[in-house]
Amino acid sequence: MLIVQQILNGIMLGGIYVGVAVAFTLTIGILNFLNFTIPVLFMLSGMIGWSLSFYGLPFGLSEPLGWLPSLGIGIICAILASLVVERFTYRYFKAKHGDATEHAIPLVSSLGFLLIFEYMVLIAHGSDPRGFHTPFGDLDLRFAGLVISIPQILSLVVSLAIVAGLSMLLRRTQLGRALRATAENPDAAVLMGIEVNRIVPVVFVLTGLLCGLAGALFAVNYGEVSPYMGDQVGTKAIAGMVIGGLGSVWGAIAGGLIVGLTETLSIHFFGATSAQITVWGLLLVLLLFRPKGLFGHNAIGKGKF
Amino acid sequence: MLLEVDGLDLRYGATHAVKGVSLNVAEGEIVTVLGANGAGKSSLLKAIAGAVRPGAGTIRFDGKDITGRGAAARVRAGLMLVPEGRQIFVSLTVEENLLIGGYTRSDAEIARDVEAVFDRFPNLAARRGALASVLSGGEQQMLAVGRALLSKPRLMMLDEPSLGLSPILVDQLFGLIGDLNRQGLSILLVEQNTHMALEIAARGYVLELGALVAEGTAAELGADPRLAEAYLGATDDAA
Ligand SMILES: Nc1ncnc2c1ncn2[C@@H]1O[C@H](COP(=O)(O)OP(=O)(O)OP(=O)(O)O)[C@@H](O)[C@H]1O
Ligand SMILES: [Mg+2]
Numbered sequence: 132m133l134i135v136q137q138i139l140n141g142i143m144l145g146g147i148y149v150g151v152a153v154a155f156t157l158t159i160g161i162l163n164f165l166n167f168t169i170p171v172l173f174m175l176s177g178m179i180g181w182s183l184s185f186y187g188l189p190f191g192l193s194e195p196l197g198w199l200p201s202l203g204i205g206i207i208c209a210i211l212a213s214l215v216v217e218r219f220t221y222r223y224f225k226a227k228h229g230d231a232t233e234h235a236i237p238l239v240s241s242l243g244f245l246l247i248f249e250y251m252v253l254i255a256h257g258s259d260p261r262g263f264h265t266p267f268g269d270l271d272l273r274f275a276g277l278v279i280s281i282p283q284i285l286s287l288v289v290s291l292a293i294v295a296g297l298s299m300l301l302r303r304t305q306l307g308r309a310l311r312a313t314a315e316n317p318d319a320a321v322l323m324g325i326e327v328n329r330i331v332p333v334v335f336v337l338t339g340l341l342c343g344l345a346g347a348l349f350a351v352n353y354g355e356v357s358p359y360m361g362d363q364v365g366t367k368a369i370a371g372m373v374i375g376g377l378g379s380v381w382g383a384i385a386g387g388l389i390v391g392l393t394e395t396l397s398i399h400f401f402g403a404t405s406a407q408i409t410v411w412g413l414l415l416v417l418l419l420f421r422p423k424g425l426f427g428h429n430a431i432g433k434g435k436f
Numbered sequence: 437m438l439l440e441v442d443g444l445d446l447r448y449g450a451t452h453a454v455k456g457v458s459l460n461v462a463e464g465e466i467v468t469v470l471g472a473n474g475a476g477k478s479s480l481l482k483a484i485a486g487a488v489r490p491g492a493g494t495i496r497f498d499g500k501d502i503t504g505r506g507a508a509a510r511v512r513a514g515l516m517l518v519p520e521g522r523q524i525f526v527s528l529t530v531e532e533n534l535l536i537g538g539y540t541r542s543d544a545e546i547a548r549d550v551e552a553v554f555d556r557f558p559n560l561a562a563r564r565g566a567l568a569s570v571l572s573g574g575e576q577q578m579l580a581v582g583r584a585l586l587s588k589p590r591l592m593m594l595d596e597p598s599l600g601l602s603p604i605l606v607d608q609l610f611g612l613i614g615d616l617n618r619q620g621l622s623i624l625l626v627e628q629n630t631h632m633a634l635e636i637a638a639r640g641y642v643l644e645l646g647a648l649v650a651e652g653t654a655a656e657l658g659a660d661p662r663l664a665e666a667y668l669g670a671t672d673d674a675a
Contacts, residue, residue, distance in 0.1 A: 305539065312525045312536050319523035321487055324511030324540035324587065 136277050137399045138392065145391020146287035147352065150345030151368035152375065152383040153294050154338045160378030161314040161334050167241040168216045169342055170365025171248040172209040176346035177356035178252050180205030181261045198265045202347040209343030210336055216244050217335035222328065252358045260357035263350040286348035291384070293344060297337065298380055306333065367394065370414050376427020385425055437496075438463045438591055438622050439484070439515070444493035446476075446483050453479040455646040456493070461591060466613070466623040468633040470657070471643035472667045477626040478520050480643070481593050484624075485517040486510045498590070512540045514590030518597060522580040526569035530560055533568050533579055537586030546586065553582040574605040581612065592616070593624040598632065610636055630667075634658050642666050
């Protein structure tokens with residue numbers, strides 16, 4: 132029974148990784164850009180949510196806010212931060228230097244944003260983990276000897292629903308087709324009248340939304356946030372994305388869940404410090420046999436969705 | 437004049453790809469641009485489509501100066517390029533490629549126009565839900581033309597559409613271009629197949645190393661020694 136419980140916990144944890152892994156895969160798939168600010172967007176939504184629920188709006192503008200509006204504003208801040216990153220990494224350098232700088236400069240500047248945002252939060256709130264309380268923080272569903280927390284179930288459902296919605300957007304709407312066409316062949320997309328400069332911010336809004344939501348769900352689920360919460364989740368989400376196959380949305384979902392499972396089971400069998408070794412070991416072994424990942428396509432940066 | 441290009445000049449770094457080229461296309465006309473490999477034909481069309489920015493010159497479409505407008509505005513105005521090598525989206529289905537062709541439109545008739553393209557090309561209709569990567573070369577060219585039609589163009593520019601097609605398919609393709617023209621579409625056709633191009637076009641221009649070296653009616657150009665020179669002068673494997 133204990134093992135079944137661990138499997139359930141693993142899937143729930145994976146549900147958090149899924150949102151972040153899909154955000155990674157989206158920017159890689161469409162823009163061919165490994166966006167290092169993604170983990171910090173996750174952290175921003177959690178920490179800003181905590182700060183609003185603890186202090187209220189800045190400059191004493193309000194009493195502490197309720198948990199739901201706090202997290203809502205946290206998610207919006209993650210989206211706005213993502214747009215700032217778009218403006219000053221991707222668009223700025225693209226416009227200034229063209230395609231010659233395609234990979235390295237946006238990547239390095241997004242790493243810069245990661246550290247800047249992280250240290251801004253550290254200066255504001257210090258490095259201690261903070262408790263985040265919701266009314267149903269310890270509501271459990273007990274079933275055949277298993278304990279399932281309600282927030283965990285809810286967050287798994289919410290993240291899968293968001294990703295399913297994203298998948299629909301990509302397949303069924305003209306915007307989604309334009310995103311996929313731009314991912315495959317930006318030059319031809321321009322000839323169709325697709326304004327790539329307007330499409331790119333859409334990717335960053337989706338990124339901010341996915342990460343912000345994952346951060347909010349993390350806060351509700353684990354009742355705790357910290358300025359470093361993005362680091363762990365970020366590396367696990369990258370592992371999940373690679374395991375699932377770069378640029379594949381469904382791959383990122385599967386990969387996120389697999390990483391969550393592997394982590395919990397590894398902790399169960401080999402102790403708390405073993406998780407990173409097991410997860411990355413699994414990834415390396417998988418890449419040995421299947422370099423494309425589980426659902427990946429052959430050519431990186433070409434036609435993924 | 438539907439399209440008037442005046443003194444168009446384009447450089448890529450040290451390469452002077454288009455040197456002060458002027459040309460025009462009247463409403464309902466088929467005009468061809470000929471020239472050897474590297475003569476600057478594709479660069480010229482891309483500049484007219486707004487995919488690359490010329491260093492100098494003006495482009496007028498339907499009487500309006502569009503030199504400063506982006507590619508999307510030009511597609512909306514009715515100017516569409518079928519690019520060299522077709523450039524269809526192989527990760528999208530056949531039907532999605534057509535829908536993307538209508539990206540700049542917001543009217544409700546797109547679905548009907550998609551069906552009209554499928555009526556025109558039954559081969560495509562049979563594969564509407566399949567990824568465009570499964571199409572043969574000839575079918576891909578049909579899809580590229582169909583996709584362009586979905587934007588409701590007034591002037592269609594085609595960049596070497598016959599490249600890589602068998603003689604039968606080339607005949608079909610030129611038949612299609614003639615049909616489209618008779619239905620009111622103006623055409624600017626870049627070709628290395630000079631013979632076929634001069635047969636279908638009313639007028640033509642000859643580019644050599646980025647500069648215009650001859651222009652005239654199809655009959656005049658066919659007899660013009662500068663046409664042969666333009667090909668012999670530049671590279672080995674031309675036409
Ligand atoms: N993106 C680019 N960057 C640098 N140089 C380029 C670029 N595109 C084309 N050129 C150069 O510009 C010149 C004209 O090229 P262009 O493709 O316009 O010729 P073309 O007449 O279409 O040739 P082809 O018949 O081979 O298609 C060539 O010397 C080419 O090498
Ligand atoms: Mg060319």
